[in-house]
Amino acid sequence: MTILVTGATGHLGGLITRRLLDRVPATDLAVSVRDTTKAADLATLGVDVRQGDFTRPDTLRFTGVDTLLLVSADGPDELRKAAQRDAVDAAVKAGVQRLIYTSVSDAATSPLSLAKVHAATEAHIRDTGIPFTFLRNGMYHENYTASLSGALDRGSLVTSTGTGAIASVSREDLAEAAAIVATTPGHDGATYELTGPRAWTFDELASLASSVTGKPLPHVSVTDAELRAALVAAGLPDFVADLLTDINANIRTGTLSQVRPDLATLLDRAPTPIEHTVRAALAP
Ligand SMILES: NC(=O)c1ccc[n+]([C@@H]2O[C@H](COP(=O)([O-])OP(=O)(O)OC[C@H]3O[C@@H](n4cnc5c(N)ncnc54)[C@H](OP(=O)(O)O)[C@@H]3O)[C@@H](O)[C@H]2O)c1
Numbered sequence: 001m002t003i004l005v006t007g008a009t010g011h012l013g014g015l016i017t018r019r020l021l022d023r024v025p026a027t028d029l030a031v032s033v034r035d036t037t038k039a040a041d042l043a044t045l046g047v048d049v050r051q052g053d054f055t056r057p058d059t060l061r062f063t064g065v066d067t068l069l070l071v072s073a074d075g076p077d078e079l080r081k082a083a084q085r086d087a088v089d090a091a092v093k094a095g096v097q098r099l100i101y102t103s104v105s106d107a108a109t110s111p112l113s114l115a116k117v118h119a120a121t122e123a124h125i126r127d128t129g130i131p132f133t134f135l136r137n138g139m140y141h142e143n144y145t146a147s148l149s150g151a152l153d154r155g156s157l158v159t160s161t162g163t164g165a166i167a168s169v170s171r172e173d174l175a176e177a178a179a180i181v182a183t184t185p186g187h188d189g190a191t192y193e194l195t196g197p198r199a200w201t202f203d204e205l206a207s208l209a210s211s212v213t214g215k216p217l218p219h220v221s222v223t224d225a226e227l228r229a230a231l232v233a234a235g236l237p238d239f240v241a242d243l244l245t246d247i248n249a250n251i252r253t254g255t256l257s258q259v260r261p262d263l264a265t266l267l268d269r270a271p272t273p274i275e276h277t278v279r280a281a282l283a284p
Contacts, residue, residue: 105258152215157206167197
């Protein structure tokens with residue numbers, strides 16, 4: 001029984017691989033990574049480390065894999081849409097038995113701009129006929145806690161989220177859920193909507209960061225155009241500024257505020273609250 005994880009040198013894929021190593025022998029595990037030198041620690045543990053880049057399908061080696069855990073790629077939409085399509089095709093061609101894909105909340109119907117790539121990949125996976133599970137991951141807690149120390153240094157937390165709330169989720173929980181799905185039966189054809197335990201606002205996030213550090217942190221909500229201009233001025237590529245502004249706008253309008261039960265069911269415990277990740281990020 002071989003499980004292969006893609007993107008294992010990234011944040012989520014790395015955590016998934018660690019959680020899988022808690023559950024199966026290293027010799028049952030393979031990873032596909034762009035740069036094998038970054039996965040030397042996994043090779044030392046006995047994991048089969050394969051080099052592969054979705055944008056160069058000839059490099060993808062999925063032979064002998066029973067379960068493929070496809071972590072969505074990053075980059076501009078059109079590039080990753082084609083790349084993920086090619087990765088799915090490579091999996092089918094190699095005879096993979098089962099595909100688990102990390103998608104996004106409500107991929108098929110969400111107004112989020114980034115959902116289009118996930119919807120296209122989900123549709124393609126369905127069309128191939130391969131047994132699949134979609135892990136529709138909510139936005140990570142860590143997206144928001146990672147920027148808190150910078151915000152504390154600058155003296156304000158700037159978003160365009162207004163009073164909108166988001167039911168974000170910890171990467172660790174998503175990784176544990178992915179490892180459970182990959183190593184237990186009964187998930188074929190399932191679509192899991194994975195969110196955190198409650199929806200929080202950016203006023204609350206700022207006040208949490210303030211209470212942990214003792215420093216004042218007002219949340220300032222600006223317009224989408226002002227936010228985008230600030231992101232570009234900070235040096236982010238246009239497509240990233242567009243993506244982040246779109247996510248902010250969707251948080252404001254409530255797109256990401258629904259709390260779903262699937263993650264608690266898979267983990268058999270309550271998912272990690274945002275407070276925990278804020279404290280971990282700001283611990284002295
Ligand atoms: N839910 C959320 O809040 C959220 C936030 C950000 C991203 N995402 C999505 O979820 C994925 C995982 O998140 P993350 O935090 O782990 O992101 P990450 O740390 O940026 O990891 C992305 C992984 O994808 C790999 N990758 C990118 N392009 C690839 C390609 N063409 N071929 C093969 N591998 C490729 C990267 O390889 P290298 O290690 O070689 O760079 C990396 O390992 C992201 O890629 C993105 O699609 C979700």
